[in-house]
Amino acid sequence: GSSDPLGGQDTASGSSSATGGTGGSGDALVIGSQQYYSNEIIAELYAQALEAEGYTVERDYQIGQREVYLPEVESGAIDVMPEYGGNLLQYYDAEATATSPEDIQAALTEVLPQGLRPLEPAEATDQDSYNVTRAFAEKHSLTSLADLKNVDEPLKVAANSEFETRPYGPAGLKEAYGVDVTVVPVEDSGGPLTVKALVDGDVQLADIYSADPSIAAEDLVTLEDPENLILPQNVTPIASEAVDEEAAAIIEKVNAKLTPEALIGLNRESVEKEASSEDIAQAWLAGQGLS
Amino acid sequence: MISYRSVTKRFADGTVAVQDFSLDVPRGTLTVLAGSSGCGKTTLMRMVNRMVDPSSGQVLVDGEDVAGRDPVALRRRIGYVMQNSGLLPHRTVAQNIATVPRLNGVDRRAARRRTGEMMELVGLDAKLADRYPAQLSGGQQQRVGVARGLAADPDILLMDEPFGAVDPLVRSELQRQLRQLHGQIGTTILFVTHDMDEALALGDQIVLLRAGADIAQQGTPREFVAEPANDFVRTFLGLDRGQRTLHRERAADGSIVVVDAHGRPAGVLAEPDGRPDDGAHPGAAADGGPRPGIQDAPGA
Amino acid sequence: MISYRSVTKRFADGTVAVQDFSLDVPRGTLTVLAGSSGCGKTTLMRMVNRMVDPSSGQVLVDGEDVAGRDPVALRRRIGYVMQNSGLLPHRTVAQNIATVPRLNGVDRRAARRRTGEMMELVGLDAKLADRYPAQLSGGQQQRVGVARGLAADPDILLMDEPFGAVDPLVRSELQRQLRQLHGQIGTTILFVTHDMDEALALGDQIVLLRAGADIAQQGTPREFVAEPANDFVRTFLGLDRGQRTLHRERAADGSIVVVDAHGRPAGVLAEPDGRPDDGAHPGAAADGGPRPGIQDAPGA
Amino acid sequence: MNQLWEAVLWCLDPAHWTGPSGIAARSLEHLGYTLLAVVIAAAIAVPIGWWVGHTGRGRGAAVALSGAARALPTLGVLTLTALLLGIGLAGPMTAFVILAVPSILAAAYAGFEAVDRRVIDAARAQGYTGAQVLWQIEVPLGLPVLVGGLRSAALQVVATATLAAYVGAGGLGRYLFLGLKTQDYAMMLGSSLLVVVLALVLDGVFALAGRAAVPRGVTVARRGVNA
Amino acid sequence: MNWVLDNLPLIADRTWAHLATSLPAILAALVISVPLGWLAHRYRILNGPVLTGAGLMYAIPSLPLFIVLPVLIGTGVRDVVNVVVALTLYGVALLVRSVADGLDGVPPEARGAAVALGYPPLRRFLTVDLPLAGPVILSGLRVVAVSTVSLCTVGAVLGIPSLGLLFTDGFQRGILAEILTGIVLTVVLALALDRLLVVLGRLAMPWTRAEAGA
Numbered sequence A: 001g002s003s004d005p006l007g008g009q010d011t012a013s014g015s016s017s018a019t020g021g022t023g024g025s026g027d028a029l030v031i032g033s034q035q036y037y038s039n040e041i042i043a044e045l046y047a048q049a050l051e052a053e054g055y056t057v058e059r060d061y062q063i064g065q066r067e068v069y070l071p072e073v074e075s076g077a078i079d080v081m082p083e084y085g086g087n088l089l090q091y092y093d094a095e096a097t098a099t100s101p102e103d104i105q106a107a108l109t110e111v112l113p114q115g116l117r118p119l120e121p122a123e124a125t126d127q128d129s130y131n132v133t134r135a136f137a138e139k140h141s142l143t144s145l146a147d148l149k150n151v152d153e154p155l156k157v158a159a160n161s162e163f164e165t166r167p168y169g170p171a172g173l174k175e176a177y178g179v180d181v182t183v184v185p186v187e188d189s190g191g192p193l194t195v196k197a198l199v200d201g202d203v204q205l206a207d208i209y210s211a212d213p214s215i216a217a218e219d220l221v222t223l224e225d226p227e228n229l230i231l232p233q234n235v236t237p238i239a240s241e242a243v244d245e246e247a248a249a250i251i252e253k254v255n256a257k258l259t260p261e262a263l264i265g266l267n268r269e270s271v272e273k274e275a276s277s278e279d280i281a282q283a284w285l286a287g288q289g290l291s
Numbered sequence B, C: 001m002i003s004y005r006s007v008t009k010r011f012a013d014g015t016v017a018v019q020d021f022s023l024d025v026p027r028g029t030l031t032v033l034a035g036s037s038g039c040g041k042t043t044l045m046r047m048v049n050r051m052v053d054p055s056s057g058q059v060l061v062d063g064e065d066v067a068g069r070d071p072v073a074l075r076r077r078i079g080y081v082m083q084n085s086g087l088l089p090h091r092t093v094a095q096n097i098a099t100v101p102r103l104n105g106v107d108r109r110a111a112r113r114r115t116g117e118m119m120e121l122v123g124l125d126a127k128l129a130d131r132y133p134a135q136l137s138g139g140q141q142q143r144v145g146v147a148r149g150l151a152a153d154p155d156i157l158l159m160d161e162p163f164g165a166v167d168p169l170v171r172s173e174l175q176r177q178l179r180q181l182h183g184q185i186g187t188t189i190l191f192v193t194h195d196m197d198e199a200l201a202l203g204d205q206i207v208l209l210r211a212g213a214d215i216a217q218q219g220t221p222r223e224f225v226a227e228p229a230n231d232f233v234r235t236f237l238g239l240d241r242g243q244r245t246l247h248r249e250r251a252a253d254g255s256i257v258v259v260d261a262h263g264r265p266a267g268v269l270a271e272p273d274g275r276p277d278d279g280a281h282p283g284a285a286a287d288g289g290p291r292p293g294i295q296d297a298p299g300a
Numbered sequence D: 001m002n003q004l005w006e007a008v009l010w011c012l013d014p015a016h017w018t019g020p021s022g023i024a025a026r027s028l029e030h031l032g033y034t035l036l037a038v039v040i041a042a043a044i045a046v047p048i049g050w051w052v053g054h055t056g057r058g059r060g061a062a063v064a065l066s067g068a069a070r071a072l073p074t075l076g077v078l079t080l081t082a083l084l085l086g087i088g089l090a091g092p093m094t095a096f097v098i099l100a101v102p103s104i105l106a107a108a109y110a111g112f113e114a115v116d117r118r119v120i121d122a123a124r125a126q127g128y129t130g131a132q133v134l135w136q137i138e139v140p141l142g143l144p145v146l147v148g149g150l151r152s153a154a155l156q157v158v159a160t161a162t163l164a165a166y167v168g169a170g171g172l173g174r175y176l177f178l179g180l181k182t183q184d185y186a187m188m189l190g191s192s193l194l195v196v197v198l199a200l201v202l203d204g205v206f207a208l209a210g211r212a213a214v215p216r217g218v219t220v221a222r223r224g225v226n227a
Numbered sequence E: 001m002n003w004v005l006d007n008l009p010l011i012a013d014r015t016w017a018h019l020a021t022s023l024p025a026i027l028a029a030l031v032i033s034v035p036l037g038w039l040a041h042r043y044r045i046l047n048g049p050v051l052t053g054a055g056l057m058y059a060i061p062s063l064p065l066f067i068v069l070p071v072l073i074g075t076g077v078r079d080v081v082n083v084v085v086a087l088t089l090y091g092v093a094l095l096v097r098s099v100a101d102g103l104d105g106v107p108p109e110a111r112g113a114a115v116a117l118g119y120p121p122l123r124r125f126l127t128v129d130l131p132l133a134g135p136v137i138l139s140g141l142r143v144v145a146v147s148t149v150s151l152c153t154v155g156a157v158l159g160i161p162s163l164g165l166l167f168t169d170g171f172q173r174g175i176l177a178e179i180l181t182g183i184v185l186t187v188v189l190a191l192a193l194d195r196l197l198v199v200l201g202r203l204a205m206p207w208t209r210a211e212a213g214a
C-alpha cells in the first residue's frame, strides 16, 4: 500500500552484478534474486539458460526482502524474479483462499500488478515445514502435525519472528490440529541456527524450508500437513513485459526440469560443497542438456 | 607615542581590571609596566592593539584613537611578544618569524630574506630556521618571539612578560640583548613584568601598578630606588625588608662585599674604573651617573 | 648527614646525569644545590630517598647506604617538597599534611593535632584546613607542601625548587620563613634551585653544579661572592656582566645608591645601624658580619 | 512523520505493556543484557586498563587491541558465535562485550594518564607504595574518565542489544525484527524509539554517576573557586 | 580456505563495494563535523545540545535507521546513499565531539598570538586553529574510520552490498569460512585505513613528530 515506507520508490539499480554482467545495455534482461542462497541459484539457472540462447543478462542478486524488491520489479528495474507461489500471493492478497498450486497460479495471474505475469511454476517447492528430530518423532510416534496433540511436554518451535503472525503459525496450528506451541524466534529463516537449536534440544520443533538439504543431512522428520495448513510454495518466476515469449519459454524449460529433489540437490551443492551459484548452475544446466 | 586617556575596563563578569588610567608612553622609549599578578598589566597592554577594548576612555597611538582603526590592520603594525613566546607550534621558526610579512602579502622570497635578517638581529643561528618551536630551548623560543614581533618593522613593540619562563642565566642575557636592540632600532617598547629587578634593569620609565591599574609610582629606575613614593613601592622593591638597604663588609681577600640586611651578599663594591673598592673613596661617582650603555661597563 | 660517594647515574637512554659526584651534607645544615637546567640537581636529590638509584657509587644517610633500605620506609622518614607543591588534588589541606603520619599508622586524632601544629609552623591559617588545594593561592599551596614534608618530623627534608612557581613577592616571604623555620627545627635540608639569588639567600653551604653534576664551587654564600672559583661561577653569579660589581652614586636626596655596571640600582647603602650611609665611613663593619637571623635586621 | 506518530501511539498503547512479552518485560530484558555486557566488559577491560595506566607498559598493545575490537563487525561476530554456540544469549553477549571493551579499556588507562604525573611522583616520594598510589590516587582521580567510558560503552551496547533477538534471545529487538518481518512499521519504529528512550535514561544515569565520581577537590578546581 | 580461493572475484567485489560505501561516509562525516564542532566550541549554549544530540544519535539502532532513512530522505531502500547517509550520521556523532575537543584544546597562547599578529578570523581558523586541533581530530577520525568500516556490514541485512553479505550468506549456508573471511577482511580494511590515516596525519602535521621528539 502507499503507506508502506518501503514501497513506491524508484530504486537506482546501482548496486548490481555480483558475478559479472554486461554493463547495463538497454535490452539486457535484469534478473534479481532474494537474499537467500537457494533463490540465487535458481536465478542463476535462468540467467545462464538465457545467456546460452544469446540473451544479454544483468544480475541483481541478494536483495533483502519482498518489500524491497517487488517495487523494483513493478517499476521495471528488475525483469525476472524467482518467487514462491503461496507467499507471493499472500503478499498481494492477504485474504487469498487458494491452497492448491493450480489455484494459486490462477489467483496470481489475477492479483499481479499491471505488466507482471507469473511464468509456469516448477514442481519444486520451498515452503515452511514443521520438523522434529528422528529421536523425538520415534519417542512420541509422530508422523503428522495431528500427532502433536498427544505430546505431553510443552512444545517450542524455532522460526523467524514473523512465523508468530502467519496463518500457519501457532494460531493456525491450534485451530487446525488443536496443538499449542510457543515460538522461539531465530532470524535465520530455518538456517543452520534453527537446525542447531532443534538438534541441540533447545526446541522441539523447527520451521525449516522444505528444500533445505539439512533436513536430510540431520535426518529430521518433516511432519505431514493433512489439513493443508501450509500453502504450497512452488518456484514461480515472475516476469515483466521486457521478457518476450521466447525468453519466457527458456525459463519455463528450466522450470520443467526443476523437481523438488533437483532443488534440494542444488541447495546441497551450495551448503555442503560450498560451491558458488554460478558453478552449481553451470554444472546442473549442462547435466540437463540446457546449456 | 601611546597615550592612555582615563581608560577604564570592566569585564563582562564585572571585574574592573583597569580604573581611570592615564599615561603617556613617549616615542622610542622602553616603558615598563610592573606590578603583581592580576593588577591589570596585560589588560592595559592589549588595549593598544585592540585585543581588549576599553569600557570608557581612549587609547591613542600617535594621537589617533585606536577605536577607529581596523583591529587586524592595527595589529599588523604593532609587534607583540608574549610569555612562553606564543609561537605557533605547527610552524617552523622561519615561518613563525615571517608570519606578519606574509599576512601583509610580502612574497615568499622577500619574507625569507627578512627572516634571515631578524634571526641575525636577535642572535639566532640560521641553522635553526627549519626547526619547530618544540625543538628549541626556552631562550631560543623567546628570541624567535622577539624576531617575529620585529619582523614587520613595527612602530610599537608590546612585550608581555616575555622572559618570565626562562632560566635566570638566559633571562639576564635576553635582557642585555633587548637593551642593546632597543638602542639599535629605537622602537617604542611597552614591556610588562612582575619582576622588579627586571623592571629596574630595562626601563627608561617604570610604571608600578596596584590592583585596578592604579599607578603607585612612575619614574626612572633610579628615582624608584632612591625615592620610593610610598610604602607599597618600598615593599615591592624589597626595601622594607632591608633587601635593598646594603651594608659593606670586608671579605677574606680584602675586597668589600656589600650585603643586605639578611647578610645576603649583593655584590662586590668597586671603583668606577672597575677595580675593587678599597673603601678609601666614599661618595665617588655620586649623583645620578651615566645611563647604561653609554658608560663603558666594567667587565662587560 | 648525607654523603655521596663517587656517585654516577646513567639513565636507560644513555644520558649521564651525574658523573662521579661526591659530597657531604652536614647534619642540621641547609645545603643548596644550584646550577642551570638539566645539570643533575633533581637526580642527585632523588638518590637520597631512592626515587633514583645510582648506577655506581653510594649514597649514605647517617653512614648507612640507602641501597640497603626499603624505599617506602626510607621515604616516610625523609620529607620531600617539590615545585607546584605536588599536593593530592582530591584531599583537603589537612589530609594532605597528615599523609605521612597516616601512612605510618598514626591515628586520626593525633594526625589532626599534628596537622594543626604544622600549619601554625608554616604560617597557614587554621581555617584553611578543610579547603582543597585548588582553593589555595600558589604561595599557600607551597606552604602546605612544606608542612606535609615536615609532618612526620623527618631527619632530612628534600626541597626541589619549592618556590620556583610563585610570585617574587611571595617567594621572598617564603624564603624568609624557611630560614626562620630551619633555625627553629634544625632539620638537615637539601635544597635545589637554579636561582643564584635564592641560593645566596638561603644556603649555609652552596654547591654550584655544571652539567653532569660536576661541582664548579662549594662554599658559603660569602665565599661565592667574594671568591668565585672560576669563570663559570662568575658567569653564574652575574659577576662577569658587572651585575655584582657595584658602584656608589649619590641620589637626588643625598643618599648613596649602589648601582651595578649597567647603572641598574641594587639598593641604598646604609650604615650598620640602618641609617642611610652618608659616605663618610668606608670599611665599617667589614670582615664577615653576623649571620642572618641573629642580627636584628633593619626594617624586619 | 505520520509513521513516527503511529510508532509513538504503538509505544503508548497500554495493551502492549503487560505480560511476559510486553514492553515492560522486554525493556527490562534489554536493560539487563546491556548492563550484563557492560559489567562483563568492565571486568575484562578495567583491570587491563588500570594495569596499563599504572605501569605505563603495554600501551601500544592496548591501543592495538581496542582498535581491532572496534573494527570487529558486530554482525559478523554475532553470526559466527551463533553458528558455534547456538541460540541463546551466549553468542550475542560475546558480540556486545567485544563492542563494549574498547571504550572501557581506553577510558581506564586514559583516566590514569590524565592524572598529573607530579602528583604521583610526590606521593611516591612521601612513601606511598605502588598499591597505595593505585588505589588512593590513580583510581579516584581516574574514575570520572572511566565512568565516561562506561557511559559510551553502555550507549553503544543498548543500541546494539536489539541484535540479541536475531538469535532467539529477548529484549526490545524482538519487536524490531517482528515489525520488520511483518511490515508492522509502527512496531518496528516504536521499538526503536523505546531503545532511544532507554539510551537517554542510561545516559542520564551515567551523567549523574560521572558527576558523583569527580572528587570534590577536583570539582572545586574546575569551578575555579579561589581563596 | 577452499571457499576463499574459489570465490576470490566475489570477495573482491564485496570489498570494493564496502570501500565505496564507507569511504564517502567517512569523508562526509569529517566535512560535516568541522563546522558543527566549531559551533559547539564557539558557542557555549550550543555545546550541550550539539554534543548530547550527537551522542544520542549513536544510540539509535542501526537497522531501523537504515530502514527509516529512505522515507526521510526519499531514496530507494537499496540505494547505497542510504547507508552512506546513515554511516555519515554515526560518524558525525563521534567526530563532532573530537572537533569541539580539539578546538577547545588549541593552546590559548597560540590563539592569542595569532590574534595579536593580525590574522583575519577565517584565515586564523583555517591556518591556526584547525591544524592545531588536528591531532585530536585525527584520533577521532581514526575511531570513526574503524567503526564505519565495521558498521557498514549491517547494511547487508537489507541486501546492500558490502563484506556484510558474506555474513548473511555464510550464516544461511552455514559456511564458517565465509563469515570468517568477512570478519577478517573487515578488520584488515579498518586497520589498514587506520594506518593510512596515521601516515597521512604525519605528512600533514610534521610538527607533531617534532613535539614528540622534544
Ligand SMILES: Nc1ncnc2c1ncn2[C@@H]1O[C@H](COP(=O)(O)OP(=O)(O)OP(=O)(O)O)[C@@H](O)[C@H]1O
Pocket: B011, B012, B013, B015, B016, B017, B035, B036, B037, B038, B039, B040, B041, B042, B043, B044, B194
Ligand atoms: N577576559 C576577562 N574576563 C574577566 N576578567 C578578566 C579577564 N581578563 C582579565 N581579567 C581580570 O582582570 C584583572 C587584570 O588581569 P590582567 O590579566 O590584566 O592582569 P596582569 O596584571 O596581566 O596579571 P599577570 O601578572 O598574572 O599576568 C584580573 O583580576 C583578571 O582576573
Ligand SMILES: Nc1ncnc2c1ncn2[C@@H]1O[C@H](COP(=O)(O)OP(=O)(O)OP(=O)(O)O)[C@@H](O)[C@H]1O
Pocket: C011, C012, C013, C015, C016, C017, C035, C036, C037, C038, C039, C040, C041, C042, C043, C044, C194
Ligand atoms: N628518567 C630519565 N631518563 C633519561 N634522562 C633523564 C631522566 N631524568 C633526568 N634525565 C636527564 O638527566 C639530566 C639531569 O636531569 P635533572 O632532572 O636531574 O636536572 P635538573 O638539574 O634537576 O634540571 P632542572 O633544573 O630543569 O629541574 C638531564 O639531561 C635530563 O634530561
Ligand SMILES: [Mg+2]
Pocket: B041, B042, B043, B160
Ligand atoms: Mg598578564
Ligand SMILES: [Mg+2]
Pocket: C041, C042, C043, C160
Ligand atoms: Mg630538577
